Amino acid sequence: MTETCRTQPFSGQRPGTSGLRKPVKTFMQPHYLENFVQSLFDCVKEIEGATLILGGDGRYHNREAIQTILRMAAGNGLGRVIVGKGGLFSTPAVSALIRQHGAVGGIILSASHNPGGPGGDFGIKFNTANGGPAPETLTEAVYARSQVIDRYHIVSANHVDIDTLGEHRLNGLAIEIIDPVSDYARLMESLFDFERIRGLFRSGFRMRFDAMHAITGPYAHTLFERMLGAPEGTVIHGTPLADFGGGHPDPNLTHAAELVRQLSRPEGPDFGAASDGDGDRNMILGHRCFVTPSDSLAILAANATRIPAYHDGLHGVARSMPTSRAVDRVAQKLDIPCYETPTGWKFFGNLLDAGRITLCGEESFGTGSDHVREKDGLWAVLFWLNLLAVRGQSVAEIMTEHWTRFGRDVYTRHDYEGVDSARADTLMNALRSRLDTLPGQPLGRHLITAADDFAYTDPVDGSHTQGQGIRLILGEEARIVYRLSGTGTQGATLRLYIERLETRREYLQADAQRQLADLITLAGEIAGVAQHTGRDAPDVIT
Known part of the structure; x- marks a missing residue:
């Protein structure tokens, strides 16, 4: 009743x-x-x-x-x-x-x-x-x-x-x-060449997938170990637990530290990946190398026609505003549209439904395509496995070839978590008050060519979204973005995104934090990050 x-x-x-x-x-x-x-x-x-x-x-x-x-x-x-x-x-x-x-x-x-x-x-x-x-x-x-x-x-x-x-x-x-699991597994089998991936594992290829005691454990056991023939033990932390085993189910270099250590050892696996609490995010690792989510999206776009589901090419691609401009460079060479949207997967939905894009992604470890209307962690891992099987190269070799062809958008994100919300708002408002005066000013060896608070007009339904993050554009070469994240429940998370284009071959492999050291310092100084947050270092660096 x-x-x-x-x-x-x-x-x-x-x-x-x-x-x-x-x-x-x-x-x-x-x-x-x-x-x-x-x-x-x-x-x-x-x-x-x-x-x-x-x-x-x-x-x-x-x-x-x-x-x-x-x-x-x-x-x-x-x-x-x-x-x-x-x-x-x-x-x-x-x-x-x-x-x-x-x-x-x-x-x-x-x-x-x-x-x-x-x-x-x-x-x-x-x-x-x-x-x-x-x-x-x-x-x-x-x-x-x-x-x-x-x-x-x-x-x-x-x-x-x-x-x-x-x-x-x-x-x-x-x-x-x-x-x-079963319906999702059948969908994945329809998108990728499972037989080709089985051959990869038969060749002795070694992988570790960290489910972080979250939802993807049962999916990963079925897909990787049962359907694709990866050895038992390929999936670690594969049982979903109510407290995620006391861990933080965020697939990044800080919270998936055990997986990173395994991939860093001389005898470590060839490929590593992790997903988050609900299975929509992914982190991709090669042996002793990390693929930023921005680079991952760009590499998948550049190689999409090698995958059965995308053999006929892409309608277009999209990225969230804080995501690096790496995929933009791929889209330009492929002569397909590239859209820059606010953070939040819902902004990709209209573009996908209208058939304007096929692949999309966010720097916060989210990648997806038109097969669903969410980011999809295991889909991204399977895409990489299919690509590795087809190309017969290591993750590092694929990355190096990509950077040689398109240039490398050296990229980092610095997170200041649990910042007092009022202090975080004061920082952002102070930056907003200077947007009209910043263009034309030098920033180290760079010049600020534009500064704005990102706004987006949806090309499908005409809806308008404002206040999505402050951008300092340093020409085609570099960019700094400041944004408050709404995913936490305690205080505010201030995120700084710094990127710079590198095309010199001798510097393509350099460490991102060293390459961006000057911009990281300047980004903190121009916004008064230490002054406003009371922090002398970020909590998480990716």
Whole structure:
């Protein structure tokens, strides 16, 4: 029987670029999750009788939240909910299933790369019928509804068994528990030359994939070890845990340190990769070399026609504004469009749906294509494996050839995490106040040719987005970007992005931090980073 429960609004339920993320203890407050889910159901059109995809990355509170959402789905008249066994689904798998089943959308329970456990973070986001993250028009409507909500609908019911494959009925709602991996694995097999990759592993090729005790473990075991024949043990930390084994499921050089150490040893594997909490990010490593996400996107674009799914070429490419201009140079030589968008995968959605682009990516370890409407960590790893199998070269050799042909956009990102929000805002506002006077000023041996606060007008629907990060353009040679990230739940994360084009062959292999040392110092000085943050060094460097 459906109950209508009275409630009161909670402040601060505004979804960010990746949904609503808060500490677990916030979500565990009575009515907190229910309020947000009801606000969502109230704002999604044509929800009566519709199909919904539901799952998460297995973090703490995932299973309990699924039980609540199932009861609310029944209470709000949905027709079918497809749930991953154990409540598990990767974000790209949800995107694929939405498109496969013609669902009204999907609810993904994840805080992505944020830590989990009772003292960690929890999150919830909604992907729409195209498989992509909800646009701002919907997220703002949900937020507005959450601030006036006074009731929610829920069915009083027993616990639903989400650990056994099959169907259940709940007050007229059909609940289908499916294998979270099989449909996604079949999609990957349709895109890549699995037989060619099997041959790579038969040749003695060695790989390590770090699932970081997050969602991609079951997917990686199936794809790499069972379907592609990689030796057992190729996948490490492959069991999803509610607290990610006490680790931080962010695939970068700091948080995937064990994988980096393995690839750095003289006897280390030929190839390494890692993914994050919900499976949409990726880090790519060769033996003793790191591929920046910006370079990875550019290399995949330059080699796309070697891969079965992209044999006919690319419609275009897109990158987020802070991502280096490496893919721009590839697009120019391939004579295809290249779009620069704000950070947030939803901005790629219109371009993908309109057929304007085929590949896209962000510097924050996200890469994807038109097969889904999310970034896709395992897709990127499989793309690299297919490329390595076809080219018969090492990761380092492929990178060197790419830099020789296109030049190297030497790139780094410095993260200052947990900065007091007011102090971070003061820094950004001080920079904004100087944008009109900075062009024409020298910056070390460079000249600032332009300075702005990045804004974007969507070429498909004409929507306009402002305040996306401050850019200091140093001609075609270099660039500095300052941006506040919204992915954390404590304070603000200030991110500095520094890049410089290098075309001299004798310097192509030089260490990025040494190559960019002068610009790193100048970027900190011109914005007063130490003064405003109270920090003398970043927390994370990638």
